[in-house]
Amino acid sequence: MEKRDFPSGGMRSFSFCAMAVSAGLAASAGIADGQVVPPAQNPIVVAPAAGAETPPAKAASSKSPIGIRTIRVNVAPLGGAEINAGKWPAAIQQFGSRQINRNGNPSVVSALDRSASGVNLQNSQANPYQPDIIYHGFTLSPIQGTPEGISVYVNGARFNVPFGDLALWSVLPQVAIRSISVQDANPLFGLNALGGALDVQMKNGFTYHGAEVEASGGSFGTFRGNAQYGVQHGNVAAYAAIQGARSSGWRDAQSSALESFYGDLGWRGPGAELHVNATLGHSFLNGPAATPVQLLAVNPNAEYTGPNSIEDKYAKLSATLTDRINARTSLQAVLYYDNLWEHLINGNGPNDLPCGAGPYGGNMCQGGSYADGNPPATLAGGGYVPYYASPTGRYGSLAVNTTNTNGYGASLQLTRKQRVFGLRNHIVAGVSFDGGFTNYTAASYDGILNAERVYAPPPGIAYPGYKSDEAGAVPVGIVVRNAYYGLYLLDTLDLTRRLTLTLGGRFNIANIALHNHNPPDQYVGRQGLNARHYYKHFNPDIGFAYKLTPLATLYGSYSEANAVPTPAELSCASPTASCTLANFIATDPNLKQVVAHTFEAGLRGAFLVPDNGTLTYNVDYYHAVANNDIEFLQSPYLGQYTGYFANIGSVLRQGVDLALKLNERRWDAYFTYSRIQATYQSGFLVSSHNPSAVGGVITVQPGDFLPAIPKNIFKFGADYKITPQWTVGLAGNAQTYTYLHGDQSNQQPPLPGFVTLNFNTSYKVTPRVTVFGEVDNLTDAKYYEFGGFSSPAGEALTLGSGYNNPRAYSVAAPIGGYAGVRVKF
Template identity: 45%
Template sequence: MRAAPALPAPIVTATHRFLTATLLTIGGFLAVSGLLARGALAQGAPPAPEQVIVIGTSPLPGSGIARDSVPAETSVLDRADLARDGTPDLLAALNEQLPGVSLDAASGNPLQPTLQYHGFQASPLQGTEQGLAVYLNGARFNQPFGDTINWDVIPQVAIDRIDVEGSNPVFGLNALGGSLNVRMKNGFTYAGGEADASGGSFGQAQGEAQYGAVSGDTAIYVAGNVLHQDGWRDLQSSDVRNFYGDVGWRRDAIELHANLTLANSVLNGPGTSPVELLAADPAAQFTAPNANSNNYIAANLNGSYAITDDTSLQAVAYYQYLQQRVVNGNAPNDVPCDDGSGLLCSDPGTPSTTRDGATITDFLQGGPYSELDEQTTNTNGYGVSAQITNTATLFGLHNHFVAGGSFDGAQTMFSAAAYIGGLTADTRAFAGPGILIDEPGSNVPVRVAVGDAYAGAFLADTLDLTPAIAITASGRFNNAEIDLADQQGGDLTGQHSYSRFNPAIGATWKVRSWLTAYAGYSEANRAPTPAELSCASPADSCSLANFFTGDPDLKQVVAHTVEAGLRGTLGAASGIRATYDISLYRTDLDDDIGFVNSLTLGRAFFQNIGGTRRQGVDASLAVRGRRWRVYVDYSYTDATYLTGYVESAGSNPAADADGNVTIMRGDRLPGVAPNQIKFGGSLQLTDAWLIGGSALYQSGQYLVGDEANLTPRLPGFITANLYTRYQLTQRVQLFGQIQNIGNERYYTYGTFSPTAAVYLSQAPNASNPRSYSPAAPIGGFGGVRVSF
C-alpha cells in the first residue's frame, strides 16, 4: 500500500529532473559549440562547405527539403552508418547512434525487438501500443491488423537510408511520437556487386549479396540474405531468408521503379524468465514453445514526373501479403477444481469446457498443466498515394508546397485457439496433443474477417520569409474504417469509424552559418486496432494470443506535441568538422490506450486510460577528422501518466488488500528508461585498417505491469562493443566485431510472471514473480566481403 502524498511530489520531482537535465545539456552543448566555433575563427579560415541533407516532406520518395528548414528533430542514417559494425543492421545502428532510441527484447529473440523513440513504440508484438509511423519506399509498413512492425522481413543489405523525424501529421496514422521512413537501394543509386559471408557466436551463420547496374535508361538492383542463429538461451533460434529486387527506368522528366520483397522467417524467442530461475541458469526459459513465423510478399510501384520546372508529381502503389503464425506456451488458466469434482476449472466454481460445452476432466490427475495459444493471421494489404510538389516562388519568396492523398486498405482473416495440455519437467514446454478450450467470454476459438480502410488528404507548405527564416504549415485529414465480421456466428461483428484533422505549424531560423534554431507544434492521431477493439471490456478480458470477444468501442488516441531545438555544423581549416543537435519536446496524449489487468490472472483488456505525457531532451555531438570520428549522445525521457486509475494487480506483488494497484498522476510509464548516454568512434589506423567501438549506458526502468511504480526498477546497465575492418585487397575486406565486451549480465525488459503456476525444477522454491529478458553475453563475429 502507498499513502497519497500531501503534495504532488512525483510531478515536482519529474519537472525538476527534466529542467535540470535540459539546462545542463543546453549549457554543455552551447559551450562546446562556442569553443569549436572560436577555434575555427581563430585559424582565420572560412568554414568547410556545408553539406545539405534533404528530408522528405511526406512518406513518398522524390520530394524533399533541406533539413535545416524542418521545424522538428530529424536524424538520417545512410548505408555506411547501417553497416558500420560489419553487416548492415538497421535496429542496431539506430540503437547505437541516435539519441532518444532504445530497444527492448520482450520476446527474447534478437530479431524481434521493440523500438522505442521518445517513449513511443514500433513493435512486432501484438498488444503493444504503436506510436510510430513506419514507411518503406513510400508505402505504409505498419501492418493493418495491429499496426505492428515486422523488422525481420526487411532485407537489411538493401536499405539505402532511413530518416527519423519527430511528430508530423503528414505521415498519417500512428505518427504520435514520430516517423521512420526507410528508403531502399536501386540500380541508379548503387552500382557494382558485393557478397559477404560471416558467422560467430551462438551458432550464427549469415550470407548476403547485392548487385546493381545501369544500362541506358534502365537500372536493376537485386539483393538477398540468409541468416541462421542457434541462440544462446534455451529454445532460442532464428532463421531468416530475404530477397529484394528493383527495376528502374528514367528518361527526361520521368523516373519509375518497380520492386519486390520476399521474406520468410521462423523466430523462436524464450521471452522473459523469473529472476530466481535466471539466477540458477541465465539461459533458462520459462514456458515454451514461443514461436513466430512470417511469410511476406510485397510489390511496390513508385515514380515521379516533372510536369514543369517548378511542379512535379510523385506516386506510390503497393500490395503486400503477410501470413503470420504465432504459437505460445503459457502458464495455465485452467487448473484442477478444488471441489473434488475431478474437473478442471477456469475460475473457482466454473468448470472448464471444450467443444459443445463439454466439461474437461482433470486428465493429468493434478497436473502439471500448461496452455498452448495459437493464432494465424492472413493479411492482404494494398494502397496508393499521390502528391503534387510545387517549388515556384510565392510573392517573390522561395516556397515549397506539397499536397496529396492516400488510401490504405486490407483484408485480414484471423483465427485463434487455445489448448490445455501437460508440461515437460525440464524445459516447461507444452506437452500435447491437448484439449481445445472453449469457454464463452474468455477462451473461445475464433475466426473473424477484418476489413481496414484508411484514407488521408494532406498538405504542407514551407515559405522562406528571408534567406534565414522559414515557416512551415501542414495538416492532414485521416479517416479510418474498421469492420469486423465473425465467421462463426459469434458477437464479434461490428463497425468502427474514426476521423480527425491534424494541424502543424513551425519555424526555423538560421541564426548563423553554424547555428539553426527551430520550434513547432503538431498534432497526430491513431485509431484503435482490431486487436484492441475486440478486447475492450473487463467482462470479456483476453490473453495476447487469443483475444477476440465482442466488446464496446474505444476512442482514438490524439497527440499534441511542442518541440524546439538547435542544430548546426562547424568546419575548421584543419579538416575537423563538428555537428551538433539539441532538441526539447513535450507530447501530451488524450485518451491513451492501455492493456489493463483483469480480475482473471494472466488476462487483461484494452481501455482508454486518459492522458499520458512524454517529454524530454535529446542532445548529440559528432566530431570528424580526416582519419577519425567520435560522437556522444544524451537522452532524457520523462514518460508519465496525467490521469490516475485503478486496475487489478495481476502478478504484481505490491497489490493492496483488494488485489488492486492505484496509478496516480505523475507515475512513470513502465518500460521507458529515463536516461541514456551513447558514445563511440572509429580510427583509421592505416589506409587499410580501421578500428572502432561504441558504448551504451541506460538507467533503470519500471517493470511492465508496475504502472503504479511500487516495486524496484529494472537495473540499469552499461555495455560496449568493438569492431574492425581490414581491406585485404582492393576487392576483399575482412571484418569482425565483439559484442558486450565486458560480458555484462543485463536486461532490457522486465515484467511479472505467475511463478507459482509453473514448477521450476532449477529453482523449486521460487516465489519472486519478477521476470526479466536477459541480453546476450559476450559474442564474437567475423566475416569476409568481396566486391565485384
C-alpha cells in the first residue's frame, strides 16, 4: 500500500535549527531549568514552621548581584554535586512538592504530563496508574517488555528494577517527594539514560516539620488519601508518609488499589549528615488494555478479554551519607537493597482449539484444526491437551507469570572545589555498583472465555486449567543475575567569569547471566536460557555555558549514553522462539547494546516583572541518534499474541522545546511547546496485523516515524489568586496525531490528536484547613491514550465473524470531578 502523509491541523513540516536555544522551566508553579527566582517566592528557612518545607538542596543558593537567587542543579546521582544552573550545558527541568502534590493527588506522572516540556504519555494497559512516560521520544514504563530509555534515581539510589529496568511509581508515596529534576542526556546517571534521567529527592525531618493529612474523592469511585509527619530534635530528625488510593475506573475491569509508606531517620553533625530510609508499597491494578474499535462502538467501556491484572509488592531500605571533609572537599555515599514481587495475570483469546475429525479428535490442537495442518496441543509434563467443550463456544488462554527481583548496590562519590591555575574548578568523581538477582516463572493455561469474555478453566477442571507446553507458551523458570559497574568523572571549569567548560564521562560495565532451572523442553533451543552476556562502553560528556548577561545563558553540549539489553529482553530475542507481552521466555540470543549520541544547544534566562515577579524562558534544541535501538516486534512464526526483542538499527530523535513561566504575586502561569521528530534511520521488515501488511509483513523505511510520539505538544496553564485565600486555575494539553503500534511503516490512518482542559480551585478556610476541587477533561473530549492492532482471526474467534477491523484503542477518561480537604497540624 502506498505510504500516506496526514495533516497535523495546519502544522506543516518543521525545519530544525542546529543552534536553537533552551532552558528548563518549572511546572505550573515552580522553576525548571531556569537559573533564577525571586527570593520572596521560596525563602530559605533554617527550621521549618509546622507543615512547612525548606527548598530542595539543589534550589538553595546564593544571590546574584541584582538580588535574584540563583538555582542550583545536581549533576550526579548522589547529592552534594550541585552547581549553578547558569554553568550547566544542558536543559534541566525542576519540580517541587507543590507541583507534584496538587489537589490531593500527589503524582510525578501527572506533574510531568501537565507542564514538563517534551513529555507525553501513552497507556497500553488502560489503567490510570500505569502510563508510560515518553520524554523526547524515549520511554520510561512500569510495564515489563517495554525498552527503557530513561534512568531514575531516588535519593541517589537506582530506582529502575533490575530485571526489566521499569520504574513503578505506584509503590512510591509521592507525597513524600521533595523535588524531581528532569535531566537531558547525562551519562553520569548510568545505564539507560539515553534520553535523560529523573533525579528524585525525598523529604526528611530536617526539611519538613509538622503534620498534614489530605483526603479527596470523586468520579469513578475514586478515593485518595495521604498523611505526612516530620519532626526534628536537635541533631536528630524523623519523617514518615503514607499514601493510598482506590478507584473503580471509567471502563469495565479497571479497578485500582494502592498503598505505600516512606520513612526516614536522620542525624546531622558538624559537616556530616546520615539518613536511613525505608519504602514499602503495594498495588493491585486491573487494566482492560486496548479494545477493538468495533467493540468500542458497541460499548465504549468494554474490555476485550480478561482478566488483566498486575500486583506489585515492593520494599526498599537505603542509607545515605554526606561528609564535608573540609571547606573544599566532601564525600557522598549510598547503600541500598530492594525487593519487588510482581504477579501478572493476562486473559487472551485461544492458543488451542478443537482438533476436529481425525486421529486427534479427542484432543485440542495448536491454533486450529488438525485437518488444517495444526499439531496437537501438548501438556506440560507430557501428553496432549484433551478435548473439552466451551458452553459459550469461545476458547481462551491465561498467561500467568511471577517475578521476584532483588536489587542491591552502593555508590561512593567525591566532590571538590578548588582553583586550577587561578580558575574556579568543580570536580565530581564516583564509582557505583548495581546488582540484581531475579527468579522468574511463567506458564500458559488452556480454558474458555465466558459470556463476558473473561477466562475460566474448562468445565470440570480446577483453576487455572490445562497447563500448556508448546511454541510461544513454554513453561519458564529462570534465575537471572546482573551486575552493573560504573566509574565517572566530571569537571566544571570557569575559563572566564562568563565562560564555563564541562568535561567528563562515565565508563559502564555490565555482566548478565541467565540460568534455566526447568527440565529440558523440546520447544527451547539447545542452549536454551543458559547464557552470559558482557557489555562495556565509555560515555563522554563535553559542553560549555556562556553568560550573555547575569540573567541569560547560552549553552551547548555533546554526550553519549548506553543501555544494555535487560534480562527480560535478552531472554526473548528470537523470532522462532518468541514470547508474549507477558514475557514468556524461551531462548537467549545475544542483543547489542544501545548507544545514544546527543547534541544539545540552548538559551535560558529570566526577566524581572512587576509585583516582585519573574518571567523565565528557555529554548532547547536536541539531536539524539540511538544506534542498535531495541524494539519489541511481532513474531512472524508463532501465535497471534507472541513477539520478540530485536536490534532495529539507528533511530533519530530530535526536536525543539520552548517554555515560558510567569511567577508573581497573584499569577503562576506557564506555556510550553515541543516539536518532536522521531524517525527510523534504518529499514527493516516486521510481522504485523496491520491491514497494509503484505503476506503479514510491513516494510519500515528510513524516515518513517515511531509510533506513539506526537510531532507537536502544547501545554499551558495558569493559577490566579482571587483573594489571598482563594485560588482558581486552568490547565490545557494539546497534542497532534500519533501512529499506531504495529504501523511503523506509517501506512494506516493515525490516532487522532486531542485537546484537554482541566480546572482546579482551592480555598484556605483557616491557616491550617484548605478545601480544594478539580474537574479533569472539562470539555469531555473523546480521545485515546493508545492505539495498536489486534488479530482479525483472534477477533473472529472471540467476538464473532462480523468483527474484522484490527484497530484497537485505549479510551481516555471522560469528564470527572473531585473534591477534598487538607489539614495541617
